[in-house]
Amino acid sequence: MKKIFIILLIFLVSGCYNYKELNQISIVSSIAIDKADDEYKVSAQIMNAKEDEESENSQVIVYTENGKTINEALRKMILKAPNNLYGGHLSKLVLSEEVAKEGIINVLDLFQRLTEVRNEFTITVAKGIDASDVIKVMTSPESIPAEYVTNSLKSADVSSALTYSTKLDEFVSLYLKDYIDPVIAIIEVKDYEKKGTTMDNTSTTDPISKLVLGNIAITKDGKLEKYLTENETIGYNFVKNQVQEMIIPVKCDNNSYSSISILENKTKTNVDRVNNKYKVNINITSSAVISEYNCVNNITNEKNIKKLEKETEKKIKYYVNKSINAQKESKGRFLGLERTIYLDYPEYKNEDFDIKVNVSVNLSRKGETRNSSKGAKR
Numbered sequence: 448m449k450k451i452f453i454i455l456l457i458f459l460v461s462g463c464y465n466y467k468e469l470n471q472i473s474i475v476s477s478i479a480i481d482k483a484d485d486e487y488k489v490s491a492q493i494m495n496a497k498e499d500e501e502s503e504n505s506q507v508i509v510y511t512e513n514g515k516t517i518n519e520a521l522r523k524m525i526l527k528a529p530n531n532l533y534g535g536h537l538s539k540l541v542l543s544e545e546v547a548k549e550g551i552i553n554v555l556d557l558f559q560r561l562t563e564v565r566n567e568f569t570i571t572v573a574k575g576i577d578a579s580d581v582i583k584v585m586t587s588p589e590s591i592p593a594e595y596v597t598n599s600l601k602s603a604d605v606s607s608a609l610t611y612s613t614k615l616d617e618f619v620s621l622y623l624k625d626y627i628d629p630v631i632a633i634i635e636v637k638d639y640e641k642k643g644t645t646m647d648n649t650s651t652t653d654p655i656s657k658l659v660l661g662n663i664a665i666t667k668d669g670k671l672e673k674y675l676t677e678n679e680t681i682g683y684n685f686v687k688n689q690v691q692e693m694i695i696p697v698k699c700d701n702n703s704y705s706s707i708s709i710l711e712n713k714t715k716t717n718v719d720r721v722n723n724k725y726k727v728n729i730n731i732t733s734s735a736v737i738s739e740y741n742c743v744n745n746i747t748n749e750k751n752i753k754k755l756e757k758e759t760e761k762k763i764k765y766y767v768n769k770s771i772n773a774q775k776e777s778k779g780r781f782l783g784l785e786r787t788i789y790l791d792y793p794e795y796k797n798e799d800f801d802i803k804v805n806v807s808v809n810l811s812r813k814g815e816t817r818n819s820s821k822g823a824k825r
Contacts, residue, residue: 473530476507477539479578480546480554486513487546489520490579493528494536509583517557534564540615541571541578541634544671551631552622552669555615566616571634572664572671584636584658609680611663611689622669626786626795628779630683633661633674667779675773682770685731685763686782688714695735697758699742699751706739707759707810716784718791725792725800727784731763733808752810760806767804 474494481488490511510527514520525532540558542551551570558564573581613631621629636658662680665672675683684690690712699705711734719726737746737755744751774782784802789795 472533473528479541481543492582543578547671627783665781678769679773682766703741708738756810759808
């Protein structure tokens with residue numbers, strides 16, 4: 448009994464070494480970094496606790512400061528914020544194009560050194576707009592803008608293959624590896640106006656300003672190199688085995704299309720070496736169903752199903768080849784194909800290699816024509 452009492456006493460008097468009362472901290476949900484007059488312009492989106500649920504005040508406040516370094520700007524911000532800044536709930540880092548081109552890895556090095564910041568926040572590049580303007584745009588009134596973007600990225604990752612969200616620890620891990628470069632997500636603001644930063648932006652079915660997810664940006668040596676197109680981004684996700692679900696429009700007669708829903712996808716990459724020549728094999732296997740059919744051909748005909756399978760395979764190959772061509776035209780190695788060779792053949796030294804893309808699509812008919820007006824007539 449005496450031992451139990453001593454253990455309980457230790458827990459009661461010790462606590463966490465870095466414990467802080469909630470009323471003593473300002474919780475940072477996202478940070479934006481721009482450049483202005485050779486200085487860093489750092490903006491922090493801080494959660495603003497409402498006094499009550501009926502309050503119309505914004506759930507966030509944005510503070511901005513300049514400094515020769517990012518840390519200096521953050522330190523100056525303490526003079527504006529009511530409490531010490533706390534980054535334990537940081538979910539989004541937005542970099543301007545200028546900052547990203549100067550060096551993403553330089554910025555991330557700072558955040559790795561901050562003990563309170565988790566390594567799980569998402570990194571994005573603001574395309575065509577200041578990063579600070581991105582975190583000022585108000586989203587739906589029941590959500591904090593940083594969480595809105597984070598959740599949108601997660602959803603897009605799973606269901607579209609149109610983007611890819613990279614977190615700090617993943618970016619740094621890939622940056623430190625040979626023969627591969629990390630990518631980051633793009634974020635844009637459609638119809639940016641000053642009113643879009645107020646609560647008025649959340650009180651309409653057609654917001655004045657909207658946060659829009661872009662595709663992905665590729666990097667080289669920890670710096671922004673270029674943006675990928677939609678098709679190149681989809682191809683990237685196929686090569687990297689990151690397609691979980693997506694819709695592929697496939698032509699099924701001269702003027703009409705059907706929607707093919709990818710339900711499962713598996714990409715395996717291996718390397719052969721014949722006569723000292725490397726060949727990378729990208730093998731893609733997909734299971735899919737017909738989710739929309741706007742064509743005159745009989746959907747119950749096996750030949751038409753096979754034709755759709757072949758057309759879907761061609762479309763996936765098209766996406767993959769677009770991403771391969773994008774890598775050939777860039778200075779980076781965002782697809783990591785050279786790393787695949789290097790892992791199997793450590794003696795590999797920047798040599799030319801061939802690429803072969805194999806795609807197999809199984810278009811299941813189970814359940815597709817059930818209760819469908821496209822089925823066979825009786």
